[in-house]
Amino acid sequence: MTSFPRISVPHFTLPKVTLPGLDKLPKVDLPKISLPQLHSIDLTNVDLSRINAAAVLQNPVVKQATEVGYTAVGFAVLGFQKAQVRRREVLESLKSRFNTAQ
Numbered sequence: 001m002t003s004f005p006r007i008s009v010p011h012f013t014l015p016k017v018t019l020p021g022l023d024k025l026p027k028v029d030l031p032k033i034s035l036p037q038l039h040s041i042d043l044t045n046v047d048l049s050r051i052n053a054a055a056v057l058q059n060p061v062v063k064q065a066t067e068v069g070y071t072a073v074g075f076a077v078l079g080f081q082k083a084q085v086r087r088r089e090v091l092e093s094l095k096s097r098f099n100t101a102q
Contacts, residue, residue, distance in 0.1 A: 015083070 056062060
């Protein structure tokens with residue numbers, strides 16, 4: 001049996017984001033969800049050289065998943081940039097209101 005190394009992720013807090021209609025979604029208690037343990041799967045003998053990568057990438061499901069991923073990253077970048085613009089606007093507003101140099 002192969003043991004996998006533990007991965008530790010640093011703690012970070014995300015800003016509070018509100019989405020309209022989010023309160024209408026069903027509630028999920030994440031600590032109560034258990035995932036099956038995959039002790040019996042041995043991937044050491046899997047030969048990936050026989051996989052045709054071009055054919056896999058032409059699969060419509062893979063193409064759609066790739067587009068969804070690109071779209072998600074794009075929205076994340078736009079959201080981050082918008083937050084930076086708002087932060088600068090707030091700082092400028094505070095500077096003009098309190099007449100400070102910083």
